[in-house]
Amino acid sequence: MNILCAGLNHRMAHIDVRERFAVRETEMGEMLRRLRQIEGVTGAVMLSTCNRVELYASSLCPLRALEGFQMILADRAGFEAPLYHHDTPRAVRHLFRVASGLDSMVIGETEILGQVKKAYAVAAEAGSATRPLHKLFQHAFRVAKSVRTETQITSGPTSIGSVAVELAGKIFGSLEDRRVMILGAGEISERTARSLQSRGVRSVIVSNRTYDRAAALAAEIGGMALHFDHWEKGFADIDILISSTNAPHMILTPEKLEPLLKLRRGAPLFVIDLAVPRDADPSINEMDGVFLYDIDSLEQIASQTLDVRRQEVDRCESLIEQHVGGFLSWMRSIHGPEATPFVKKA
Amino acid sequence: MERIALLLATICYLFSFGHTLFALGAGRFQPGRFNFIAMAMGALAQGWYLSMRGAAEHACPIGNLSEILIFLSWSIALIYLVIGPAYRLSLMGAFTAPLVLLLQIVALLLPGETRHGFFRPNPWVEAHAALSIVAYGAYGLACVAGLMFLVQEGQIKSRRPAPIFHHLPPISILSEAITRLVWIGFLLLSLSFAAGFLARLLVSGGKFWFSLLIWLIYAVIIVGSKKGLLSGRRLAIATAAAFALALILLPVIEKLSAHA
Numbered sequence: 091m092n093i094l095c096a097g098l099n100h101r102m103a104h105i106d107v108r109e110r111f112a113v114r115e116t117e118m119g120e121m122l123r124r125l126r127q128i129e130g131v132t133g134a135v136m137l138s139t140c141n142r143v144e145l146y147a148s149s150l151c152p153l154r155a156l157e158g159f160q161m162i163l164a165d166r167a168g169f170e171a172p173l174y175h176h177d178t179p180r181a182v183r184h185l186f187r188v189a190s191g192l193d194s195m196v197i198g199e200t201e202i203l204g205q206v207k208k209a210y211a212v213a214a215e216a217g218s219a220t221r222p223l224h225k226l227f228q229h230a231f232r233v234a235k236s237v238r239t240e241t242q243i244t245s246g247p248t249s250i251g252s253v254a255v256e257l258a259g260k261i262f263g264s265l266e267d268r269r270v271m272i273l274g275a276g277e278i279s280e281r282t283a284r285s286l287q288s289r290g291v292r293s294v295i296v297s298n299r300t301y302d303r304a305a306a307l308a309a310e311i312g313g314m315a316l317h318f319d320h321w322e323k324g325f326a327d328i329d330i331l332i333s334s335t336n337a338p339h340m341i342l343t344p345e346k347l348e349p350l351l352k353l354r355r356g357a358p359l360f361v362i363d364l365a366v367p368r369d370a371d372p373s374i375n376e377m378d379g380v381f382l383y384d385i386d387s388l389e390q391i392a393s394q395t396l397d398v399r400r401q402e403v404d405r406c407e408s409l410i411e412q413h414v415g416g417f418l419s420w421m422r423s424i425h426g427p428e429a430t431p432f433v434k435k436a
Numbered sequence: 437m438e439r440i441a442l443l444l445a446t447i448c449y450l451f452s453f454g455h456t457l458f459a460l461g462a463g464r465f466q467p468g469r470f471n472f473i474a475m476a477m478g479a480l481a482q483g484w485y486l487s488m489r490g491a492a493e494h495a496c497p498i499g500n501l502s503e504i505l506i507f508l509s510w511s512i513a514l515i516y517l518v519i520g521p522a523y524r525l526s527l528m529g530a531f532t533a534p535l536v537l538l539l540q541i542v543a544l545l546l547p548g549e550t551r552h553g554f555f556r557p558n559p560w561v562e563a564h565a566a567l568s569i570v571a572y573g574a575y576g577l578a579c580v581a582g583l584m585f586l587v588q589e590g591q592i593k594s595r596r597p598a599p600i601f602h603h604l605p606p607i608s609i610l611s612e613a614i615t616r617l618v619w620i621g622f623l624l625l626s627l628s629f630a631a632g633f634l635a636r637l638l639v640s641g642g643k644f645w646f647s648l649l650i651w652l653i654y655a656v657i658i659v660g661s662k663k664g665l666l667s668g669r670r671l672a673i674a675t676a677a678a679f680a681l682a683l684i685l686l687p688v689i690e691k692l693s694a695h696a
């Protein structure tokens with residue numbers, strides 16, 4: 091018995107190609123049925139995400155299975171695309187790497203594990219997962235968990251929005267009931283505010299020199315607009331200030347903040363300065379209870395996180411290698427040595 | 437057997453502390469179960485020691501400074517075991533382990549001459565002393581939370597947070613934990629004072645005034661925090677400094693109690 095993995099991902103195919111091959115959840119049952127009809131395929135699990143379309147199959151003849159898979163995909167998309175393909179043990183290693191986020195566009199992202207779990211659940215429900223595939227996927231979930239807990243591959247945020255969310259979380263704990271003020275209705279402020287909203291922030295006040303723009307953004311994100319001349323009046327009640335005005339001078343200085351901070355009774359204030367030139371005087375970060383991050387410091391944390399993750403890859407690979415060995419031992423004990431080695435079609 | 441129990445507790449706390457140092461050195465900051473289990477085992481061994489001492493003396497085993505420090509370290513460990521998981525205060529064990537280990541080692545180095553019959557025949561005196569030490573335990577853990585707050589705040593302010601930042605709890609949660617622990621300590625110390633009055637202990641002299649000073653310091657911290665006069669940072673510094681002072685005064689108070 092062999093495990094076959096074949097497919098395409100973000101590294102080898104542009105999104106224009108990937109979207110043609112993608113299989114929607116509603117179509118998955120039919121797709122699995124067609125895959126099982128390929129000669130020699132005993133079981134199949136199909137993983138279709140925005141970054142990859144992959145087949146994992148248990149097969150006595152991986153070459154035939156690959157040809158059949160290629161035909162089904164070509165039939166679906168209307169054209170043929172080159173697919174990568176692995177058999178045991180590389181297919182096993184590939185799935186373990188995918189589930190652990192090592193093969194993702196952003197190394198260490200964890201969303202893929204949920205997608206792998208979903209693909210497996212759909213196949214299991216459709217009766218398409220054979221014993222080796224059950225074992226393989228359950229092993230992959232254990233590997234992903236072990237990689238996540240024993241290394242720092244998933245640690246830290248990787249975009250400006252997620253850095254802001256993590257920092258806000260480390261200052262306030264839960265973001266529910268936290269109030270955000272946006273000064274200057276720019277696109278990046280909007281994205282950051284949306285990231286915070288996705289983590290529970292409910293109240294957003296938008297203030298802009300052009301009131302109409304503030305009102306439009308407030309309506310879009312479910313916030314409240316405030317005239318720019320009055321932004322200081324709302325200051326006592328907010329927790330997070332996102333600033334990205336086009337002001338030629340700094341609008342948040344220690345002199346301006348000092349009397350406003352007294353109204354806050356010691357509550358912390360997180361200032362996210364996304365403006366260039368900056369809206370906030372860097373020295374406000376020295377004030378008690380004020381935490382200032384500008385665009386550079388946010389970007390630096392995101393890139394620092396990716397560096398840490400890259401450094402962890404070797405540790406992850408060696409953990410995965412141990413698990414591949416464990417899985418192969420199980421396979422040999424059940425099915426004997428791997429069947430026909432995968433021979434690439436000439 | 438008493439010595440074995442004490443050594444066991446010390447080894448457990450040493451393991452917890454050593455494991456923390458090793459994990460931090462290796463860049464791993466997962467609030468591991470090992471740390472929690474080692475702390476729990478340490479507290480269990482200390483509890484065993486204290487129960488043996490209690491059975492031998494037919495009284496609360498706080499008859500000398502060594503026993504007081506063990507009782508204090510046990511109180512801190514127990515409060516951590518309850519508070520830590522409840523608040524999801526990851527890494528609190530890493531910060532608590534060195535403190536309980538230090539208290540335990542100092543206790544081991546001190547002579548253990550028990551003042552036999554110190555509490556008899558008045559149970560109020562016993563309650564007064566035990567409640568005071570448990571209050572100190574709450575203050576000790578507030579100090580630990582305060583130190584964690586200062587580390588985490590420094591990380592956020594630095595704008596280049598080190599990996600430990602991801603594993604320390606949010607400063608608001610730490611601030612809340614400090615406030616609650618200070619309240620718990622304050623209430624226990626107040627109850628201890630009430631027990632002292634019922635025991636007709638002297639309401640004058642050095643011991644009384646030192647104890648009152650500590651009670652007043654924590655009362656000021658509570659009022660300052662409630663009125664919004666203390667920011668999170670000031671609250672953390674105040675609780676850490678207050679506990680340091682309380683620890684310095686502890687042997688003095690114990691000495692004065694012996695002569696009371």
